[in-house]
Amino acid sequence: MQQQITGVILAGGRGQRLGGVDKAMLTWHGKRFLEHIADRLRPQVSRLLLSVRSASSRNYAGYETVTDPGEGPLGGMLAALRISETPLTLFVPCDNPTPSAALAERLLAALNDHEIAYASYGGDHHWLYALVRTQVWDELEKFWQAGGRAPHRWYATRDSVAVAFDDMAPSAFRNINTRVELEALEDN
Secondary structure, eight states: OGGGEEEEEEEOOOOGGGTSOOGGGOEETTEEHHHHHHHHHGGGOSEEEEEEOGGGGGGGTTSEEEEOOSSSHHHHHHHHHHHOOSSEEEEEETTOSOOOTTHHHHHHHHHTTOSEEEEEETTEEEEEEEEEEGGGHHHHHHHHHTTOOOHHHHHHHSOEEEEEOTTSOGGGGOOOOSHHHHHHHHTO
16 A cells, blocks of 8 residues: 555645744654654655745755645645656645544545545545545646636545544644644643
């Protein structure tokens, strides 16, 4: 399974609600979010990429990066799909240091003949925790060129499936977007 999957950490956002901070560089338990996420993803994938804004790529020494064109996470997904060399590409956001260690396995089990499998928890869809068939990059390119920017809207045009992770801890899909959320995380 691992050999079929390229992992991508989406780190191209502007972190506006945190005052413009690069969320992948936030620290928790003495390590950057990026390091926590990479530690959880590496056993699940054959190659790990970071989709980053070009201005921040210097912050990611030791990691293979791809430049996110901006305008939301879908651009980062497209940039990564263009260079992925495996049949499947796994995406996670950079603002959760504790993604599930079983994410790829669970999404792959549900993918079957679908093009995209994405996580759902407690009735909420988590669009950026997704396993995508790499071959659909050209369809995403068309969607992007037509002005599409929202992952959920692109998924609606494709054969996609939501995968329930309700048996997991809620921390597997928590996202840190505000100072209050960061302070609550630091208390854990």
